[in-house]
Amino acid sequence: MPPTTRIPAEVGRPLHRHTDFRRFWLARQVSVAGTLVTAVALPVLVYRLSGSASLTALVTLVEGLPYLLLGLFAGALADRLDRRRVMVAADVVSALAIGSVPVAHELGVLTVWHALVAGFLAQASFVFFEGAAFGALPAIVGRSRLGAANAAIWGFGSLLDLGMPMLAGVLLAAVHPAMLLGVDALSFLASAAAVVGIATRLSAARDLPPLRPRALVDEVATGLRFLVAHAGVRSQTVVGFLLSLSGAGFMALSVPYADRLLGVGTSGWRFGAVFAAWGIGGILAATLTPRLHRRVSTSRATLLALPLAAAAGLVVATTASWTVSVVAMVLWGIGYQSVLLTSMTYRQMATPEPLLGRVNTAGRMLSFGVGWTVGALGAGALAALVGTRGAIVGVVSVGVLAAGFGWLSPLRTLGADPHPEEDPT
DSSP states (O other): OOOOOOOGGGTTOOGGGOHHHHHHHHHHHHHHHHHHHHHHHHHHHHHHHHOOHHHHHHHHHHHHHHHHHHHHHHHHHHHHSOHHHHHHHHHHHHHHHHHHHHHHHHHTOOOHHHHHHHHHHHHHHHHHHHHHHHHHHHHHHOGGGHHHHHHHHHHHHHHHHHHHHHHHHHHTTTSOHHHHHHHHHHHHHHHHHHHHTOOSOOSOOOOOOOOOHHHHHHHHHHHHHHHHHOHHHHHHHHHHHHHHHHHHHHHHTHHHIIIIISOOTTSSHHHHHHHHHHHHHHHHHHHHHHHHHHHSOHHHHHHHHHHHHHHHHHHHHHOOOHHHHHHHHHHHHHHHHHHHHHHHHHHHHHSOGGGHHHHHHHHHIIIIIIHHHHHHHHHHHHHHHHHHHHHHHHHHTHHHHHHHHHHHSGGGTOOSOOOTTSOOO
8 A cells, every 4th residue: 555644543434534535525515416417417508509419428428539539548647657747637626617608608609519529528527536536536545445445425426416317307497407507616626625635645756757648658558458358347348338338328318318208398397307217216226235245245246236237227228207206226336336335446456556547447438438438429410310219219228239249258156355465367
């Protein structure tokens, strides 16, 4: 474990009393709260400006594309640079990008492409933030408490998933979606302030060659070699790719899905409930997953969650009832978020400290970046060819492939959870 400046009294202290973890947790939650508002408001904004399902699908595309383009190098840079500074700078850039949308709206010059570019820049900055955060969390809480720490972070995030989209849906009936994005801009600034207050040293001292393109490429290659060589990390990444493709395909068409297929429109409490259902599933996943990890390995937990996600996703894609959709989406959220939590914890447990940023952002790039981008592009193209319903059924069906691959992969035969000292093969 890298040296830190944590005061001795923090060691072994419960997470809810761990000062630096609370600050890290707060930084994530205020940022998530604002981002959830944007997750509802930005596609609605693009949909209202354009009236196009395909253009609306581009909102989901710009969420995943930055990971595809920048993920590998962001992780390598995060392993080189001071993680605290990277996180603060990323928050400030995101605040400026998202904050430009309500300003442009007030000036009467807002366009669809401005909104899409702002979303892309904010997500690109978040790629660097997350690359640093992957290494920061083990430095703050230690490897042994990563599962509990991730559950605490994502569990409350799921509670926000429950309330913020519904609140945003209600507010959209009275407030222009461009103005709601100002909430997200302020949340990034609050996150930056919380990160500044963390006392723990977030980066270990390193003896690295000068930062040159060749050295950076070599460091990226080192992270990729570890990911490919480690059977568990490699399998979790493939599962993540397939599941992200499925989820992105649905999210890319979620606004026209709610409007055209469920008949709940693009605002109001029923519209908000459709989006908030993921939050209920996430809360249950955050509650159940740590308990599951105490009984089975993280690889086995992934295998148990995958069939639930696949089956529930298919129900969401095929139903015409908004009440059935909400119930099924809760179950989908349990399975989907459980895989997310488990995969993230597994990678952080398996990866040596000097590689944390590279391996985790590479995993996220290959699963979320590629999977999310392909899913969003595929959904938009399919919607133009076969309509909204056919496109959603097609992309959500990929979740069945994820479950099948998981049960045929090395995850089925892996034993206890990994440690960085172990042979990665």
